[in-house]
Amino acid sequence: MQIKKLVIEDETAIGSMIKFALESEGYQVTLTENGRDAQDALSRELPELKLVDWMLPGTSGIELIRGFRRQAATLRTPIIMVTAKTGEEDLLSGLEAGADDYITKPFSTRELLARINALLRRAEAFDDGEGTLEMGDIILDPASHELTISGQSVTPGPTEYRLLKFLMQHPDRVYSRGQLLDYVWGENVYIEERTVDVHILRLRKLLRKHGVDNLLQTVRGSGYRFSTRPKE
Ligand code: CA
Numbered sequence: 001m002q003i004k005k006l007v008i009e010d011e012t013a014i015g016s017m018i019k020f021a022l023e024s025e026g027y028q029v030t031l032t033e034n035g036r037d038a039q040d041a042l043s044r045e046l047p048e049l050k051l052v053d054w055m056l057p058g059t060s061g062i063e064l065i066r067g068f069r070r071q072a073a074t075l076r077t078p079i080i081m082v083t084a085k086t087g088e089e090d091l092l093s094g095l096e097a098g099a100d101d102y103i104t105k106p107f108s109t110r111e112l113l114a115r116i117n118a119l120l121r122r123a124e125a126f127d128d129g130e131g132t133l134e135m136g137d138i139i140l141d142p143a144s145h146e147l148t149i150s151g152q153s154v155t156p157g158p159t160e161y162r163l164l165k166f167l168m169q170h171p172d173r174v175y176s177r178g179q180l181l182d183y184v185w186g187e188n189v190y191i192e193e194r195t196v197d198v199h200i201l202r203l204r205k206l207l208r209k210h211g212v213d214n215l216l217q218t219v220r221g222s223g224y225r226f227s228t229r230p231k232e
Helices: 012-024 035-043 061-070 088-097 109-125 158-169 175-183 192-208
Strands: 006-007 028-034 050-053 081-082 101-104 133-135 136-140 146-150 150-152 218-220 223-226
Touching: 006 012, 006 035, 012 109, 012 175, 028 035, 035 175, 050 061, 050 175, 050 223, 061 081, 061 088, 081 109, 081 146, 081 218, 088 101, 088 192, 101 109, 109 175, 133 146, 133 158, 158 175, 158 192, 158 223, 192 218
Parallel strands: 006 028, 006 050, 050 081, 081 101
Antiparallel strands: 133 136, 136 146, 146 150, 218 223
């Protein structure tokens, strides 16, 4: 099966460069220039990965990413944000909107491919069939990707899902940001440690909605742990 990618980029030169680089690697690529065309493409075919430019005519890339994360069909597809913005606040707001990773312009095709492959590997590594994980009122089924909290079906973003799964597989242990980056994101991926905090925050928000955020505990000076025991 060919892995399909959707690229949303209005700058023709960059869009063509990405399309060419990905097709040379054997990926099937749909290139669109704005959000409306992207939605059209999505109604025909769902990609395994999306690359979304931040600055787009009409709806911005950030708004598009937020929208993708609200739709059941596109909720779990990994997203890489492509941006000329390099400010930390800008990048964090991209991650908060729902991107799994970002790449800043100008970038080499080598860097782009490395990031795509790392993201797909991470998605795959967490696809393995395993027994159901249960902690308190939280039930996670790795085989079906179903998450149930207090009897309600919940759909986290892909990174929050992986993070929660990892923490549920290793309860009561404290993990530093660096360790979580290695275990959840993969050892060869360069991502800042603050990224972990962003995803922890998102996961905590989701758990709070269902009244179970007390399980996700911050251990001052050390990191995070997932536990049904009260916080020390
Ligand atoms: Ca642009």
